[in-house]
Amino acid sequence: MRTIDEWLASEETGKRFSHCLCCKVPLVEIDAPWLVNKEYLRGECVLEYAICQPCRDGVTNRLSSESKEAVRQFLEREIDWEERMKEFMLAHELTERFTACIACRTARKDLESFGISALFDSSGALVTGPLPLMVCKSCVTKMTAGLCAESRAIWRDFLAKYFEGPADDTGFFDLF
Numbered sequence: 001m002r003t004i005d006e007w008l009a010s011e012e013t014g015k016r017f018s019h020c021l022c023c024k025v026p027l028v029e030i031d032a033p034w035l036v037n038k039e040y041l042r043g044e045c046v047l048e049y050a051i052c053q054p055c056r057d058g059v060t061n062r063l064s065s066e067s068k069e070a071v072r073q074f075l076e077r078e079i080d081w082e083e084r085m086k087e088f089m090l091a092h093e094l095t096e097r098f099t100a101c102i103a104c105r106t107a108r109k110d111l112e113s114f115g116i117s118a119l120f121d122s123s124g125a126l127v128t129g130p131l132p133l134m135v136c137k138s139c140v141t142k143m144t145a146g147l148c149a150e151s152r153a154i155w156r157d158f159l160a161k162y163f164e165g166p167a168d169d170t171g172f173f174d175l176f
Contacts, residue, residue, distance in 0.1 A: 004094040008036050008118050017050035039115040063151045070146025078103045101136040113137035
Protein backbone atom coordinates (compact mmCIF):
# COMPACT_ATOMS: atom_id res chain seq x y z
CA MET A 1 0.00 0.00 0.00
CA ARG A 2 1.30 3.45 -0.92
CA THR A 3 1.99 6.01 1.77
CA ILE A 4 0.54 9.52 1.60
CA ASP A 5 4.00 10.83 0.72
CA GLU A 6 4.21 8.38 -2.19
CA TRP A 7 0.74 9.36 -3.43
CA LEU A 8 1.61 13.06 -3.34
CA ALA A 9 5.14 12.80 -4.75
CA SER A 10 5.87 13.25 -8.43
CA GLU A 11 5.40 9.97 -10.30
CA GLU A 12 8.11 11.12 -12.67
CA THR A 13 10.83 11.75 -10.06
CA GLY A 14 9.56 9.90 -6.97
CA LYS A 15 10.29 13.07 -4.97
CA ARG A 16 8.15 15.83 -3.51
CA PHE A 17 7.17 18.57 -5.91
CA SER A 18 9.68 21.38 -5.56
CA HIS A 19 8.54 24.18 -7.91
CA CYS A 20 5.30 25.80 -8.98
CA LEU A 21 4.26 24.67 -12.44
CA CYS A 22 3.43 28.22 -13.52
CA CYS A 23 5.89 30.66 -11.95
CA LYS A 24 8.70 28.07 -11.54
CA VAL A 25 9.57 29.50 -8.09
CA PRO A 26 10.62 26.92 -5.45
CA LEU A 27 7.50 26.18 -3.41
CA VAL A 28 9.25 26.63 -0.07
CA GLU A 29 10.31 30.13 -1.11
CA ILE A 30 6.74 31.22 -1.80
CA ASP A 31 4.98 32.65 1.24
CA ALA A 32 1.72 30.97 0.28
CA PRO A 33 0.09 27.53 0.27
CA TRP A 34 0.21 25.29 -2.77
CA LEU A 35 -1.76 22.43 -4.27
CA VAL A 36 -0.60 19.11 -5.67
CA ASN A 37 -2.94 17.68 -8.30
CA LYS A 38 -2.65 14.34 -10.06
CA GLU A 39 -4.92 12.58 -12.53
CA TYR A 40 -4.85 8.82 -13.17
CA LEU A 41 -6.13 6.78 -16.08
CA ARG A 42 -6.17 2.98 -15.81
CA GLY A 43 -3.75 3.13 -12.88
CA GLU A 44 -1.23 5.39 -14.63
CA CYS A 45 -0.63 8.99 -13.63
CA VAL A 46 -1.29 11.03 -16.78
CA LEU A 47 -1.14 14.54 -15.34
CA GLU A 48 0.60 15.90 -12.24
CA TYR A 49 1.66 19.27 -10.95
CA ALA A 50 2.06 21.59 -8.01
CA ILE A 51 0.72 25.12 -8.22
CA CYS A 52 1.16 27.94 -5.72
CA GLN A 53 -1.87 29.83 -4.44
CA PRO A 54 -1.03 33.07 -6.28
CA CYS A 55 -0.73 31.26 -9.62
CA ARG A 56 -3.86 29.20 -8.94
CA ASP A 57 -5.74 32.39 -8.14
CA GLY A 58 -4.47 33.87 -11.39
CA VAL A 59 -6.18 31.04 -13.28
CA THR A 60 -9.39 30.83 -11.24
CA ASN A 61 -9.91 34.60 -11.21
CA ARG A 62 -10.24 34.46 -15.00
CA LEU A 63 -13.14 31.98 -14.81
CA SER A 64 -16.65 33.32 -15.11
CA SER A 65 -18.66 33.80 -11.94
CA GLU A 66 -21.29 31.46 -13.43
CA SER A 67 -18.70 28.70 -13.88
CA LYS A 68 -17.39 29.12 -10.34
CA GLU A 69 -20.97 29.00 -9.07
CA ALA A 70 -21.65 25.78 -11.02
CA VAL A 71 -18.65 24.11 -9.39
CA ARG A 72 -19.63 25.42 -5.95
CA GLN A 73 -23.17 24.08 -6.41
CA PHE A 74 -21.81 20.64 -7.31
CA LEU A 75 -19.53 20.61 -4.27
CA GLU A 76 -22.38 21.59 -1.96
CA ARG A 77 -25.08 19.42 -3.53
CA GLU A 78 -23.19 16.23 -4.39
CA ILE A 79 -20.80 15.85 -1.45
CA ASP A 80 -21.97 15.18 2.08
CA TRP A 81 -19.13 17.12 3.67
CA GLU A 82 -20.30 16.45 7.22
CA GLU A 83 -20.24 12.70 6.60
CA ARG A 84 -16.92 12.84 4.70
CA MET A 85 -15.26 14.85 7.50
CA LYS A 86 -16.46 12.27 10.06
CA GLU A 87 -14.96 9.51 7.91
CA PHE A 88 -11.73 11.48 7.56
CA MET A 89 -11.45 11.97 11.31
CA LEU A 90 -12.00 8.25 11.97
CA ALA A 91 -9.50 7.10 9.35
CA HIS A 92 -6.27 5.60 10.62
CA GLU A 93 -4.28 6.71 7.57
CA LEU A 94 -4.62 9.72 5.28
CA THR A 95 -4.37 7.34 2.32
CA GLU A 96 -7.87 6.10 3.19
CA ARG A 97 -9.11 9.34 1.59
CA PHE A 98 -7.98 7.92 -1.74
CA THR A 99 -9.98 4.68 -1.51
CA ALA A 100 -13.26 6.10 -2.87
CA CYS A 101 -14.59 9.12 -4.74
CA ILE A 102 -15.43 11.99 -2.38
CA ALA A 103 -18.80 12.49 -4.13
CA CYS A 104 -20.27 9.21 -5.42
CA ARG A 105 -18.25 6.93 -3.11
CA THR A 106 -17.25 4.56 -5.94
CA ALA A 107 -14.21 2.55 -4.86
CA ARG A 108 -10.92 3.48 -6.54
CA LYS A 109 -10.40 -0.13 -7.57
CA ASP A 110 -13.59 0.11 -9.66
CA LEU A 111 -12.63 3.34 -11.41
CA GLU A 112 -10.95 3.74 -14.77
CA SER A 113 -10.02 7.36 -14.07
CA PHE A 114 -9.73 9.59 -11.01
CA GLY A 115 -7.86 12.56 -9.64
CA ILE A 116 -6.36 13.42 -6.29
CA SER A 117 -5.67 16.81 -4.79
CA ALA A 118 -3.85 17.93 -1.65
CA LEU A 119 -3.07 21.27 -0.05
CA PHE A 120 0.26 22.17 1.55
CA ASP A 121 0.89 25.20 3.74
CA SER A 122 3.65 27.69 3.00
CA SER A 123 6.14 25.66 5.06
CA GLY A 124 5.44 22.48 3.08
CA ALA A 125 3.29 20.70 5.67
CA LEU A 126 0.27 18.78 4.38
CA VAL A 127 -2.97 20.50 5.40
CA THR A 128 -5.77 18.17 6.42
CA GLY A 129 -9.37 19.27 6.15
CA PRO A 130 -11.52 18.77 3.05
CA LEU A 131 -8.26 17.95 1.24
CA PRO A 132 -6.59 15.65 0.46
CA LEU A 133 -9.32 14.00 -1.55
CA MET A 134 -10.01 11.79 -4.54
CA VAL A 135 -12.72 12.34 -7.16
CA CYS A 136 -13.67 10.10 -10.07
CA LYS A 137 -13.85 11.14 -13.73
CA SER A 138 -17.63 10.73 -13.78
CA CYS A 139 -18.05 13.22 -10.94
CA VAL A 140 -15.53 15.60 -12.53
CA THR A 141 -17.65 15.50 -15.68
CA LYS A 142 -20.78 16.31 -13.66
CA MET A 143 -18.96 19.10 -11.81
CA THR A 144 -17.67 20.73 -14.96
CA ALA A 145 -20.91 20.34 -16.96
CA GLY A 146 -21.96 23.87 -16.02
CA LEU A 147 -18.76 25.57 -17.16
CA CYS A 148 -19.24 28.18 -19.84
CA ALA A 149 -17.30 28.03 -23.11
CA GLU A 150 -14.98 30.84 -21.97
CA SER A 151 -14.03 28.98 -18.77
CA ARG A 152 -13.47 25.74 -20.69
CA ALA A 153 -11.16 27.66 -23.03
CA ILE A 154 -9.18 28.99 -20.04
CA TRP A 155 -8.68 25.41 -18.79
CA ARG A 156 -7.66 24.17 -22.27
CA ASP A 157 -5.20 27.08 -22.57
CA PHE A 158 -3.74 26.20 -19.16
CA LEU A 159 -3.21 22.59 -20.24
CA ALA A 160 -1.76 23.57 -23.61
CA LYS A 161 0.66 26.02 -22.01
CA TYR A 162 2.06 23.64 -19.40
CA PHE A 163 1.57 20.11 -20.78
CA GLU A 164 2.18 18.22 -23.99
CA GLY A 165 -0.59 16.18 -25.56
CA PRO A 166 -4.27 16.66 -26.30
CA ALA A 167 -6.26 19.09 -24.15
CA ASP A 168 -8.90 17.65 -21.83
CA ASP A 169 -11.37 20.29 -20.72
CA THR A 170 -12.88 18.14 -17.99
CA GLY A 171 -9.96 18.67 -15.62
CA PHE A 172 -11.09 20.45 -12.51
CA PHE A 173 -8.45 20.78 -9.86
CA ASP A 174 -7.83 24.51 -10.29
CA LEU A 175 -11.49 25.34 -9.95
CA PHE A 176 -11.88 25.17 -6.18
